[in-house]
Amino acid sequence: MASSWCRISPIIPIFVWFLLVFSLVCPVHSLETIEDRGSNQTFRPNEELKKLKIIAARLSKINKPAVKTIQSPDGDIIDCVVSHLQPAFDHPQLKGQKPLDPPDRPKGHSPSGMLEENVQLWRLSGESCPEGTVPIRRTTEEDMLRASSVRRFGRKPRRHVRRDSSSNGHEHAVGYVSGDQYYGAKASINVWAPRVANQYEFSLSQMWVISGSFGDDLNTIEAGWQVSPELYGDNYPRFFTYWTTDAYQATGCYNLLCSGFVQTNNRIAIGAAISPTSSYNGGQFDISLLVWKDPKHGNWWLEFGSGILVGYWPSFLFTHLQSHASMVQFGGETVNSRPSGFHTSTQMGSGHFAGEGFGKASYFRNLQVVDWDNNLIPLSNLRVLADHPNCYDIQGGINSVWGNYFYYGGPGRNVRCP
Secondary structure: OOOOOOOOOOHHHHHHHHHHHHOOOOOOOOOOOOHHHOOOOOOOHHHHHHHHHHHHHHHHHHOOOOOEEEEOOOOOEEEEEEHHHOHHHHOOOOOOOOOOOOOOOOEOOOOOOOOOOOOEHHHOOOOOOOOOEEEEEOOOHHHHHHOOOOOOOOOOOOOOOOOOOOOOEEEEEEEEEEEEEEOEEEEEEEOOOOOOOOOOOOEEEEEEEEEOOOOOOOEEEEEEEEEOHHHHOOOOOEEEEEEEOOOOOOOOOEOOOOOOOEEOOOOOOOOOEEOOOOOOOOOOOEEEEEEEEOOOOOOEEEEEOOOEEEEEEOHHHOOHHHOOEEEEEEEEEEEEOOHHHOOOOOOEOOOOOHHHOOOOOEEEEEEEEEOOOOEEEEOOOOEEEEOOOOOOEEEEEEEOOOEEEEEEEEOOOEOOEO
């Protein structure tokens, strides 16, 4: 297996640092946080009532009437919602419309995910949503009460980030390409259930499709899997999406928690748990993700697993991404809130370092991008970067079977990462 390494210029890590700063999902408490959790605080009935009213109003907007309801083994409730009544169609530019028909896939595309039909726990009962509906994970009052900010529930926090790694730092092991015009990206990622040390940390593996400067106009499209006890209330790895057009300030959200992403299929529920998962020295299960820009209408489409079209982000949601992306990033991210003053033991990927290789470390394989002519092509300049390599690391390579790939991850706190 021949390894392919790229020497990184001093500019690149700074460039990526700006991206990582704006791609944070750190659940720090803001002025909008739930105020009355602490035992030393006074119970204020008026404020509690106001908060509950806000939650009730938000739930009535997020949760649409269902024609069928499915109880998932993990406790989720999946609502089958008529496709043109899903949250996306609350958007002024989509009101009264219906989901678009599927576009042509990029040339050179063949679905390559290992998993077939039963890729989510809610499907294991054999139940499914009827044609003409989309499966949506129901948001509960408990979900919103767990959130660090009720008003910004479903969004990444809008905040200034300190540069030192000791303040709720986000840590990354990523591969990325930049310096060209990109019209999509594809990768296969093996799915794990990493241990997350506390409710306000998470572990994720995803793709970022990025455009704009790294100021207030940053545009991103994101998809992958995450373990987030705060968002979902458990430790299952879950399929997720995200988007923003203003560096996470006022636009965008996770999954279908705001109007934006249009779901078009009745088989995959965004935000639902993925099953099965990979095991150390055992079976490896991966998902294939493809994001690409439809040349005809300009919308960004998402495919999950073995050829299942999930839906699309309408092009009008974006500014810079109406044209193309200027960077694509793949990899893992965790939050290190330094519980008890030590580095967190939250795991990235499998919880094992890249050097352990197949069956033990996490991987991204068959990394590709989409060019201006809607062709899937190999990466020509993949760079890899781990910002805390004693805690989580990354090793890239290339071969004839996996194309561009990398192993990544780690255990977090260990003798070299105190």
